[in-house]
Amino acid sequence: AQKVTQAQTEISVVEKEDVTLDCVYETRDTTYYLFWYKQPPSGELVFLIRRNSFDEQNEISGRYSWNFQKSTSSFNFTITASQVVDSAVYFCALSEIQAGNNRKLIWGLGTSLAVNP
């Protein structure tokens, strides 16, 4: 069965620290997709990144970077030089194409990141 584990429930850092949010997934499929979403205190869910299982290149977007390691089934997210505006709950999610073209996102429980001034 598919599963996404975000072992860190809450993380607290001081501004300008680097922080890594862990995501470990389980799947039996060879083709799957991984996502990260951000939910700031205002409540909306913001898409951050999508990664195909065949694309193991790491991605960098400004202060955000993602490390995809198929060997360890992990898709970790690092924020460099964190800022107070990065405070949010971050969700990792996994999706597969199931029978009948059915798709469903399997969500982790989220990691609540607090960046303190």
Next chain:
Amino acid sequence: DTAVSQTPKYLVTQMGNDKSIKCEQNLGHDTMYWYKQDSKKFLKIMFSYNNKELIINETVPNRFSPKSPDKAHLNLHINSLELGDSAVYFCASSQEPQLDIYEQYFGPGTRLTVT
């Protein structure tokens, strides 16, 4: 300009009432979803529609009935509201080409409080 919109943003109602939440997307996506997020932030898929056809129906009480009049709209009607229905309900949409999976875009959420 809003990509996925939901109304209302807040809904406070009493147990036993019936209420609806509306969702519209202007992204041209084929697939729309309803999620429930509880107080612990756990996100649970409820329903998914592709081109007005129901494709995902998780174990949701049949007091919840989705309706998709066209592929840009997916409404959620809830009958006989219960205290446990209090949550934030999110609508989302995505493209769904045959052999690929794209990200979902979420509405702002509807905070439902049942008293």
